[in-house]
Amino acid sequence: MAVGSFPDDHNDQPRDKHNTEISNSNSNSDFLPGSPDEYSEYEDTFALNETPLSPPSEKRRSRLEREAKVQSRYATGDELVELRRKVSELKEDLSEARDDLDKITNGRRRVYDNYRDDEVRSEIIAAKNHISEIEASIRELNGKDPEYVLSILSERLEEMEKGFHIGSGVETREEELSKLKKEVEEAQLCIPHLNMHGLWVGKYGDHGYEMVNITYSGNTLIATKVTGDKNVPKGQISFTVDLSPSPPHQSHASQLEPIELNSVASRQWGKKFLPRHPGKGQVASEGYRNAQWMEGQLIMVGRFFSFAWVPIGHQVFFGRPSAELTLKMMRAQEEDDMKRDHVEVMRDVVERSWEETYWVERDAAVDELYYGTDGCFE
Numbered sequence: 001m002a003v004g005s006f007p008d009d010h011n012d013q014p015r016d017k018h019n020t021e022i023s024n025s026n027s028n029s030d031f032l033p034g035s036p037d038e039y040s041e042y043e044d045t046f047a048l049n050e051t052p053l054s055p056p057s058e059k060r061r062s063r064l065e066r067e068a069k070v071q072s073r074y075a076t077g078d079e080l081v082e083l084r085r086k087v088s089e090l091k092e093d094l095s096e097a098r099d100d101l102d103k104i105t106n107g108r109r110r111v112y113d114n115y116r117d118d119e120v121r122s123e124i125i126a127a128k129n130h131i132s133e134i135e136a137s138i139r140e141l142n143g144k145d146p147e148y149v150l151s152i153l154s155e156r157l158e159e160m161e162k163g164f165h166i167g168s169g170v171e172t173r174e175e176e177l178s179k180l181k182k183e184v185e186e187a188q189l190c191i192p193h194l195n196m197h198g199l200w201v202g203k204y205g206d207h208g209y210e211m212v213n214i215t216y217s218g219n220t221l222i223a224t225k226v227t228g229d230k231n232v233p234k235g236q237i238s239f240t241v242d243l244s245p246s247p248p249h250q251s252h253a254s255q256l257e258p259i260e261l262n263s264v265a266s267r268q269w270g271k272k273f274l275p276r277h278p279g280k281g282q283v284a285s286e287g288y289r290n291a292q293w294m295e296g297q298l299i300m301v302g303r304f305f306s307f308a309w310v311p312i313g314h315q316v317f318f319g320r321p322s323a324e325l326t327l328k329m330m331r332a333q334e335e336d337d338m339k340r341d342h343v344e345v346m347r348d349v350v351e352r353s354w355e356e357t358y359w360v361e362r363d364a365a366v367d368e369l370y371y372g373t374d375g376c377f378e
Contacts, residue, residue, distance in 0.1 A: 074146040101127040146190040202316035220246040227333040241279035281309040
């Protein structure tokens with residue numbers, strides 16, 4: 001059964017070599033993307049060679065240098081996953097350190113009458129310094145997390161736009177607002193799943209290659225079919241992904257944990273963790289009937305990504321299409337539309353002919369009945 005079609009039985013569907021069961025829990029799943037060699041079939045499909053045909057312009061080179069400088073401030077990939085785990089550990093340490101301080105200040109650890117006041121005071125100071133060091137470490141690490149920074153900046157931007165921020169004047173506020181918007185854009189630039197706009201191609205099982213256009217509406221990624229199939233046609237949404245960030249002062253526990261690759265796959269792909277995000281995938285019967293949504297997951301795999309329809313254990317692997325493939329698929333879709341339009345025209349002609357025939361025959365029957373009656377004046 002091809003991905004996107006409506007299954008008659010969720011538990012007994014064949015899978016191709018890129019389709020793997022995905023866990024719908026927050027724990028790591030058994031999903032592995034396979035080795036890069038398995039995707040050699042995509043080399044002529046995706047634009048793997050990103051070398052520009054001509055040297056970049058001065059303006060483009062300046063923009064690339066500016067983007068590289070911004071991205072150097074933040075952690076990405078495996079480094080970002082390890083950074084967040086370190087932050088979680090530090091938050092646990094911070095909680096314990098605060099509990100220890102409470103015990104000291106409340107006198108539950110010892111009876112202070114047996115000690116000099118300066119000893120107690122020194123212990124309290126040491127505990128507070130320890131807490132300050134942990135908090136500083138957390139702030140430093142969070143400052144390298146682009147999603148955390150984006151959450152903080154977005155909150156500030158929202159407050160400023162609502163007029164809650166008190167500036168020294170209209171001109172000053174406009175300067176601050178412009179600067180804040182620029183910082184928000186820079187943080188977004190360093191978050192891969194927020195920069196997936198545009199065309200992607202994936203192999204939808206037996207339906208073959210199909211093209212989707214990714215756009216964003218708030219924190220929702222939307223993949224709309226540019227080319228479709230007999231189940232979910234073009235113009236319909238193939239899947240959506242919830243990219244809502246965690247609140248700045250909460251952990252990422254509510255989000256899906258990254259998939260941790262085994263040592264073999266990690267060496268092959270050059271990364272240990274694959275980030276993933278919850279979503280919804282659409283399926284339908286032939287003719288776009290019985291359309292419904294089911295749980296899904298977006299899985300980032302380097303420059304590629306896959307989307308998994310969790311209940312039926314299917315996934316589609318996506319990459320950027322080459323210019324040649326884009327034109328080819330668009331032309332094929334246009335030809336298919338023309339054929340479909342031709343069929344619709346012919347069907348309409350047949351239906352109108354049948355209707356005309358019906359009324360002609362009916363009129364003839366009425367005439368025969370009427371004029372065949374005795375005494376009818378003709």
